[in-house]
Amino acid sequence: MKQRILMVLFFFLIQDYCLGQNLRQWDRRIDSLQIQYENASLDSVRVQTAIKLMDVLGNKAWIATNTGQFAVAYEAFRKAFDFWENPETIKLFGKVKHDKEYEKSYWSVLANLTFNYGHLMGATGNIEERLYYYQKAYQIAKEQEDVMNTVFSLTGLAFVYLTNNELDSAQMKIEEARSYPPELYNFEGYPEIKYIDGAIKLRLKLYEPALNAFWDGLEDAIEKDYPVGKATNNLGLSETYRYLNNMDSSYFFARQSINELRRIREIQMFEIDIALAYQNLYGHFRHFNQPDSAFRYLELAQVERSVLTKRKFANMAAFQQVLLIRERELANLEKENLAIQSRYRTYLFVFVLTVFLFIGGILIRANRQKQKANLLLASQKEEIQSALHQLKSTQAQLIQSEKMASLGELTAGIAHEIQNPLNFVNNFSEVSAELVEEVEEERAKSRETRDETLVSEILEDIKQNLEKINHHGKRADAIVKGMLEHSRTGSGEKELTDINTLVGEYLNLAYQSFKSKNKEIEIELISDLDPSIPKIELIRADIGKVLLNILNNAFYAVGAGHALSLQPMVTVSTRLREGSPIGAGGSNGKWIQISIYDNGPGIPDAIKDKIFQPFFTTKPTGQGTGLGLSLSYDIVKAHGGSIKVLSNENEGLPEGKAGTEFSIELPLLI
Incomplete structure (x- = not known):
């Protein structure tokens, strides 16, 4: 029974297998097993049902993690931990402790669940929690002489240390994992151990030992027809042969890794994906001085990275929402416990005044209850702090991903702009x-x-x-x-900037980026820039991000209009205005208006008030984060200005004029 459970939850689950699963089937089985557990009369039957329930919960959580459904995975893990570490469950296994197999099963499931939860933390960017749960899983497995979970945990720890460039610790952990003969744990993911071993040796510049490790891993993966093992070890061989200046072998194994990753797309555990495989081939051609081929694969890597990043945006946003809900629930629970404590004190005071003869017994009882409440509060406080730390880490990762996506858009535009003169x-x-x-x-x-x-x-x-x-x-x-x-990033301080020049630069970059992905759509660009506008003090890079976000949305909208047989058109204009619709304005009441108009489908009135809210987006899942307009709103506010939006359903646009117009209003300080 133990081997069956552990092999279902084995460490390296094949990615294309995960993608083919329907998580709803696990929900039906979970509900059915919970009913069986509650209705079982014999302790032995309840124990067996509990193990099956953990089997299904663990499968659901692991599959959700490897397919990027982090919010679903988190909820499944929390449900599994709440059930498995519940005093009632522990008491149930205590009743059948005469059966050593049941006792081993309890600790094996706990170790495996802890390790897999660490994997979720790593996939969501919470590195410290990932290391903590790997170490905790290792301690449980080692104490219980659970070889399979010990190897899992050691391999995970080795990869974390390798990622942190702590090569001595990584090598020590992988050597300990290799000290266990594979026949003791029947581990299908053995090629991953060889991959990590080879990656450590490669980092140490031990090229021949690295080649041997990667070859062993690849041969084992080919024998088992294991795509993850073939993808990782082919990638390792390509990098090693590049360092050895073996051009043919480096190229051959790079292509092999791409062939495997085209099917499985991502390997969450090792942070390897199809974009990284293209980037490796870019490194190959660059190393062997073939710039044309290198540039082509760099473009492919950027396209794939953009797709993967956008998909992760949506998953991380959902994960963040779950953490926020969890934090609120824990905060409410703490308030309820504080109210309970307050009632206990009131009862104590009443009892002391009314029943003086029984004061000794009442004090003892109250003291015991207070100790229990304090322990519960301490546990809840720790969980709240952990959830808050995870939330902050996730927010930081989302902002960094948004910056990388913007960088990809600019790079595509610049590349096409410079290609013509070349x-x-x-x-x-x-x-x-x-x-x-x-x-x-x-x-x-x-x-x-x-x-x-x-x-x-x-x-x-x-x-x-x-x-x-x-x-x-x-x-x-x-x-x-x-x-x-x-x-140029600058110092973050304001500088005199020509608004017309800035608008022209970002209009060109955004358009070239759009054309690189939508060559069949022809857009009419109209620039109406007021030459009388003086230079204005602003943070150039920040206002550039605002322009880029709004222009990208405009091109996206006219692309949708193109599907409706409309002639796509984007108009950008600048004007020097007098008066002060945005507040105090400049010292002389003058302000600059930047208008960006598109003839796309427009914004419905029902969602007009929500477009500047964080994480609100009308784009399909994986194509937008909902952060662009929110960040733009904050940047313009910080400059003392405002952003207004007019749509074809609003009063601001002339009658019969379809589309959307964003107006950026900045005070002119003279």
Whole structure:
């Protein structure tokens, strides 16, 4: 029975298997087993049913974790822990302690559940909790001589230490895991042990031992037809051969890892996915000085990373909501316990006044109850603090992911912007080289047969080509300087900025990024920039993020309008205004208005008041986080301005004008 339970919950669950599961089947089985448990009359039957219930709960939690459904996984884990560590359950297993198999099953399930919960913490970015639960699982398994869960925990600890670059600790843990013969635990994920072993040796620059470890892991994975083992060890072999300057082997194993990861997409445990596989091939071509191929795979890596990041946004937001609800429940429970304590004190006071003869007994009873309440409060306080820490960690990860997604959008736009002048430079260079060859051929002829007129014409053509090369080279140089200016983080202080230039830069970047993913959609861009606008003091990078968020939403909206057979159009305008609709305004009552209009489907009145709320989005799941407009609102507020939105259903747009218009209003301080 123990082996059956543990193998169902084995450490490295294959990703494509997880994706094929329907979590609803687990809910039906959980409900059925709970009814059987409550109605069972014999202790032995209740124990067996409890083990089956934990089997199903553990499966649901593990599958949800590996498919990125973190909120579902968290709820399943909390339900499993609440049941398994409940005093009633512990008491039940105490009644059947004469059966050693049941006692071993209890501790094995607890160790495995603890380890898997640590995996959820790692997948959601809570690294300290991940290490804590791995260590706790190791202590339980080691004390109970549970070889399988001991190996699980040691392997997990080794990977955490490897991630933190604590190579001595990582090597010590993986060597301890390898000291257990595989036949003792029948572990299908043995290739992962070899992968971690090889990754540690690779980090230590022990290339030949690393190759041996990766080869052992790959051969075992191929024998078992285990996709996770094949993907990880192929990736390790590719990296190692690259360090050894073996170009053919490095490329071959890089392609093999991509083939496997195209099917399974992500390996949560090792933080490996299809984007990382493309990035590895980018590193290969860059190492062997093949920039064209390197750039192509870098683009593929960025596209895949954007898709994976957007999907994780939605899952992390749901996980955060669960943590918030959990925190509120614990806070309410603490208040209820404080109220209970207050009532106990009142009863004590009444008893002391009315029943003086029994004061001794009452004091003893109250003291015992107070101790129990204090223990309960201490436990609840610790859980609240843990939930709060997890919430803060998750929020930080969401903000970082939002920044990385914006960086991907800008990179795509910049890449397409700079490609045009580079193509001109390359083409004119090739033509000039051919013309030089013609001149050399003509010069090689005798003076009588040489056509000096032709030579002069060719030299004139070469001169014109060099002028064009110089022109487009300067154009590329200007683009690069603009990129550097755009990427400069600065000190976070305000600086004099030309609003028209800033708007033009971000309009171009957002459009190029949109075109890189939607080549078939043609958009009419209209710029109406007021040349009388003076420079204004602002934090350039922050206002740039605001413009980029709103422009990306505008292009997304007109893309939807394109599906409705509308001619997509985006208009950007700037105006110098007088008066002060946003408050006090500048010192002379002047302010700058930046308007971004699109003729997309518009924003319904029912959700107009919600668009600036954090995590509210109308985009499909995985395509938006709901943070862009919320952060933009805060940035403009910090500059003393405001953001207004007008839609085709609102009073601000002219009659018959479809779409949405965002107005950014900034005070002009003079």
